[in-house]
Amino acid sequence: MKSFFFSTLILPSPFLSPNPFLHLQCRRIAKVRLKWVKNRSLDHIIDTETDLKAASLLKDAINRSSTGFITAKSIADWPKLLGLTIPVLRFIRRYPTLFHEFPHSRYANLPCFRLTDTALLLDQQESSIHQIHESDTVERLCRVLMMMKTRAIPLQSLRPLEWDLGLPCGFERSLIPKYPDHFRLVKASNGDWCLRLMEWREEFAVSALQRSNESSQLGDAYRQFKRGRTTLAFPMSF
Template sequence: MRCLLVGRVSLCKSRQGFGFSQKCGLVNVKLKWVKDKELDAVVVGEKHVKAVSNLVSLLSSSPDYTLPIFHRGQLGLPPDLKLSSFLRRFPNIFVQRDTRFGLTSEAIDLHREEAHLLELNKGDLLARLCKLLMLTRERTLPLHSIDHLRWDMGLPYDYRHSLLPSHPDLFSLVKLSSDLVGLKLMHWDERLAVSHLQGLRNDDPMAFPVKFTRGFGLKRKSMEWLHEWQRLPYTSPYLDASHLDPRTDLSEKRNVGVFHELLHLTIGKKMERKNVSNLRKPFALPYKFTKVFERHPGIFYISLKCNTQTVILREAYDRRHLLEKHPLVDIRAAFANMVTSRGLYQKSLVDDFGTKIIYPEEEESESGSDYPLVVLL
């Protein structure tokens, strides 16, 4: 279903934002959450990949790719999880030798390939980091906030030492008022101050691509509100929005635009909800700003898999497949295959010569419903 909606307001590209009479109050519309098994599969398919990748990067920092077991505190594992138990889950990635643990040759090769790709795509990663800082009010983020987003942004595990010092013209470490250390962007780059949506469209008004799971039904009132909301002016997330009344739908559209852009800056077009919880002040967002995820299920999907809430940008996926793949996606897919391959071998027998024979079980074939695409223009 496609609806062509003609707006009556014009966009202004000044840094001060848009001149618009804010008469539209924030409508209390509640839209139901509908499970999306295809996008849930994306989250489940990457279970443990982040932890494994971090551990591989940490081990690779050692000349012989091994570290003592007492280094487990650096791994970010749950306190009730024994390191030896974690290592035994992935014998094709990790090896344990007495009091040290290391990497298999396959894991070392994959890490080297990842490092090579990071070097080849350094310009892209720098642009992503610059745009992330440009989304903030002061072009500054605490380092711990960037640490939470590091994996999603595709930054190297040791980006503080391998990336930042090489670019003093772009970044500076600053002491924040809360005694935290922050990363500040030295100069505003107008060439980067174009959102993904602006790069795709030049229509007036700009509307977000909307995509619902099969079986998702919108009530008439909700559909009418969504149509009117899409007709509101689009405020670029790179513009100063302090003039917007946070109680209006116009402000909410700007907030949606911020997260729409933030998710487009990530490698997998998704991130854990908890990792954006401390971005309210830097991004100049209102209290309870993450409620936009529930209010706009056609733009965002919240997966509840793996004991966390993962926010996924719907438009970026065709079923469970990314439409635009960063080179790092294939590396992470390779890690995911190494992680999940441990579960493909269930049966083993010993033949007459004492040799252990492994019989692989067949993988389940992909299945799932297609998506109806609704783009409100």
């Protein structure tokens, strides 16, 4: 499908008025094909990260379940939520070390899944790591709220980011009540629950880039940055 756009060129032309230096010209947009280049190392990292995230979210879902297991029917429409491109049932069967499959007590043809002893041990270790690094989690959550104009964010918007932010499962019950000086659960005008920052945290309003430059040997360059006379170098490595 062809499309057009108009561009203004500065060209002298005696036939245009009132400004003889404006000329309206019609051009076509060229269709460009880019060759798809594969990066095996990056693809491997993405695949591993995707599987780890999906397995962790399924583990948390089983932990939250009142029955202690989930059924294949209940997770059938979760591929997008888990970031998968294959059916969830096929994915969960890849990892029998983590998820034990058994038939439903009433419906023999309905597969069910509970956590194995190995998965329960990993879950305990994960909980221990969350406790050890709880202060980092609180800081990270404060930073997210400080980026919001209202200093608040709906819980329904925050829950899908649990994995990416490193929040423990059920953080609104296990973490938030422990820090009343930092956070508060409030109800919005539409009835949704929101997490609100209690007060601005000046100690968190510093980027990691600033911290690294402040502690580096480039003291003069950082002082110039603080005075607004220069910018900080932002090294990138893929």
